[in-house]
Amino acid sequence: MSASAVTVYTRTLATTEKCYQCEATKRRLTAKGISFTEVDIDADPLTREALAYMGYTGIPVVVAATATGEQHWAGYRPDRIDALAVAA
Numbered sequence: 555m556s557a558s559a560v561t562v563y564t565r566t567l568a569t570t571e572k573c574y575q576c577e578a579t580k581r582r583l584t585a586k587g588i589s590f591t592e593v594d595i596d597a598d599p600l601t602r603e604a605l606a607y608m609g610y611t612g613i614p615v616v617v618a619a620t621a622t623g624e625q626h627w628a629g630y631r632p633d634r635i636d637a638l639a640v641a642a
Contacts, residue, residue, distance in 0.1 A: 561590065574630075575614060615627070622641075
C-alpha cells in the first residue's frame with residue numbers, strides 16, 4: 555500500500571502523557587508492512603476541525619483509501635489494520 559493511501563491523525567500532547575493507542579496503531583501498521591503518513595492535528599487546526607465535523611473526538615483517527623473506497627476509524631483497531639494488510 556502506498557504511503558499516501560493511509561493517514562494516521564495523532565496529536566502532540568502537551569504533557570508527558572503518551573497516546574498509547576496512537577503508538578500501537580503505528581506499530582501494527584509498520585509490522586503489517588503498511589506505509590502511512592502521520593499528521594499532527596495540533597499543528598493543523600483545520601484538520602482538527604474537519605475530524606470533529608466527521609464526528610471524531612478521540613485519536614488516533616486512521617483514514618485509508620482502498621480499492622473499495624475510503625475507510626476511516628478512531629482508536630487502536632487491530633482488526634481493521636489486519637483487514638487492510640490482507641487487502642493490500
